Amino acid sequence: MNKMDFLKEVSALPKGVYLQLVTKLTLLDETIIRSNDPEEVLTFRYQKLGNRFIIPWRKIKGKLRRMTLEKQRSLGISPDCHLKDDLCMRCPSCFIFGGTGETSSAKVAYNILGRILGETFISTTEVGEVEPYTQNAVDELTHTTGQALMNIVTVPPETEFYGVITVKDPTKEMASVVIDNLKRLTRIGARSVEWGRATLEILGYKLTDREDLSAYFIVNDNGDLLSELEKIDSLSLPEVESSYRILDEQVATIVESINKKATKRK
Numbered sequence: 001m002n003k004m005d006f007l008k009e010v011s012a013l014p015k016g017v018y019l020q021l022v023t024k025l026t027l028l029d030e031t032i033i034r035s036n037d038p039e040e041v042l043t044f045r046y047q048k049l050g051n052r053f054i055i056p057w058r059k060i061k062g063k064l065r066r067m068t069l070e071k072q073r074s075l076g077i078s079p080d081c082h083l084k085d086d087l088c089m090r091c092p093s094c095f096i097f098g099g100t101g102e103t104s105s106a107k108v109a110y111n112i113l114g115r116i117l118g119e120t121f122i123s124t125t126e127v128g129e130v131e132p133y134t135q136n137a138v139d140e141l142t143h144t145t146g147q148a149l150m151n152i153v154t155v156p157p158e159t160e161f162y163g164v165i166t167v168k169d170p171t172k173e174m175a176s177v178v179i180d181n182l183k184r185l186t187r188i189g190a191r192s193v194e195w196g197r198a199t200l201e202i203l204g205y206k207l208t209d210r211e212d213l214s215a216y217f218i219v220n221d222n223g224d225l226l227s228e229l230e231k232i233d234s235l236s237l238p239e240v241e242s243s244y245r246i247l248d249e250q251v252a253t254i255v256e257s258i259n260k261k262a263t264k265r266k
């Protein structure tokens with residue numbers, strides 16, 4: 001493992017630099033999680049760790065992306081960029097979180113591979129004997145109970161989770177934007193009523209040439225890996241609003257050069 005430096009500018013091509021941020025998320029309320037979706041797994045039995053609460057990465061990623069969009073909109077950057085089918089494919093948010101040209105109304109001939117990678121968050125303690133139960137979902141129109149089965153799991157307040165979030169090929173501006181959003185995160189999930197309040201603490205970071213941390217390892221060794229981390233305060237990062245503006249300019253330049261190449265090929 002080699003220590004690396006931040007990139008000076010955003011890069012279209014991979015450079016093999018990984019900023020791994022180790023975070024601890026704490027739920028402040030008792031949280032009821034409802035799910036009709038089998039993919040939305042909320043507990044998982046690990047062979048070594050036993051039964052744990054887990055939070056799928058896409059729940060956290062979705063929240064971070066929304067926060068990034070809101071913040072850049074407040075700065076007048078790509079106010080027309082919207083989630084789902086209306087990504088602009090040329091703003092800081094699209095650059096960090098990725099997007100595909102096909103699903104964008106921007107009708108561009110390129111995709112953007114997201115620069116932020118995450119994995120499942122795992123609770124620091126085992127789930128007690130409370131097993132998730134299933135009940136019939138009530139049809140809102142007829143008030144009858146239908147076929148749809150709904151899983152309900154309650155997570156006790158103050159449950160803590162470890163999670164590792166990686167920024168690929170980071171510049172200091174990218175780190176500033178991502179860290180600012182992580183620090184401001186107070187709720188998780190798209191429909192936050194189901195999740196309630198949370199706080200997120202960044203326990204430390206590593207800036208190296210590979211990804212070698214995971215929530216699983218950290219939970220498994222009772223946090224010993226945490227002592228190897230560097231403190232986030234030791235990073236002297238640029239101020240967040242100017243970081244959005246600098247990123248916006250750099251991403252525009254990259255997109256322009258990609259477009260030129262795409263036109264040449266035709």
Ligand SMILES: [Zn+2]
Nearest residue numbers: 081088091094
């Ligand atoms: Zn965008």
